[in-house]
Each structure stands twice: as C-alpha cells, then as structure tokens.
Amino acid sequence: GESVGLHLPTLSVQEGDNSIINCAYSNSASDYFIWYKQESGKGPQFIIDIRSNMDKRQGQRVTVLLNKTVKHLSLQIAATQPGDSAVYFCAEGHQTGANNLFFGTGTRLTVIP
C-alpha cells in the first residue's frame, strides 16, 4: 500500500511567524493530495488540496507546494495564530476511480503566544 510520512512529528512556532509542515509520499501514481487539520477530539477538517498537474496552490493564509520529482508535499501557514495549533495530516489519493485516501502520521503544530 501507499506510504505517506512526515519529516517532523512536532513543530513549535511563535505567533505571527510562518509555519512549514512537510510530507513525503511513496506512491508515484497518486495524483490528488489534501491537507487536513485535526483539533483534539474532533474529526479532520479540510484545509487545502492540490492535484498533480499543479505545483502550488494558495488559499487563505495557506499554501501547498507539490514536488512530484521527489514526492514531497508541504503546507505553509502564514502569520501563524494560536488557533492554528492542531495536528496536521497530509493525505494522498486519486482524482478519479478509487476514492481511498491514505494518511500520513501527522505533525503537531504548537503556536506559542
């Protein structure tokens, strides 16, 4: 099966700084990637997605970068706020056909006020 992993299990940043969370995936056939945010005791919340025909996608305060050559995905959060503290998961899957998503191990982001 697919393997999706994260380089860092924890990340602490000062409020107002930018955060970068990294993710590596192993299935080169994956063409759809999503970042989720999960707060304690809650289900994952969609943040942003990107398809394999793109290298970069921006949302509100967040940017996802995809490097297919090295199978690497990153989530950048600008001006990190205390409310951003959570566990962040990347997930990989396919745009069509099989709907399964495979999740990475997660990174806990802690924002220091």
Place this chain on the structure above:
Amino acid sequence: GAVVSQHPSRVICKSGTSVKIECRSLDFQATTMFWYRQFPKKSLMLMATSNEGSKATYEQGVEKDKFLINHASLTLSTLTVTSAHPEDSSFYICSARWHGRPGNEQFFGPGTRLTVL
C-alpha cells in the same frame, strides 16, 4: 454545506456488548462513505469503504464480522462493533464523498470515542 454528523459522540460499554455508530451526511448525498479508526496520537487508518446499496470493502486486517457496516441510504452509514473488547477502544471517524461533485474530497464527521470496559 457538506456537513457530516456522527452519533453518538462518545460511548462507554461493557466488554462483550455491541455498539452501533451512525454516520450521516446532513446536506448532501453520499454514494461512498469511509470508516477510519484512530488511536491516540496516531494517524487515521482506513477500515472500510462503504457504498450505498452494496457490501462494504474492508481493508486488509479488518475483521468483517467484527466491524459490521451497513450503508442503507445515500445519507446514512452505520458501523457496528460486535462483541466489543477493550482493545476495540478507539476514536472512530467516518467520512463521506459528495455524490456528483467532481474530485475525491472527503468530508469528515466529528468522530466517536468508544471506550470498552
């Protein structure tokens, strides 16, 4: 839009009993729903894929007779943990794919915390 609910949010039961967890898509139709299990400080592990009107597809290592899944309508899927034991204690999360909407985005429920005594 795209709200998924789960019921109950938390359940405590005795060993040997069965527990049913409901997953509902409140404002959209979901042909496919997914059930995940999450241990503390761990990632989500896909247990099974549930398609409306057909049998669920289970991931390797997940016991079909232990975790019964029913997807009777386009807005409801249920997971029944049969003869629960303490090792079944976990956080169970469902997700749903919006029927007819392009892409493979999954919308997640808030999860159900199961504790088996």
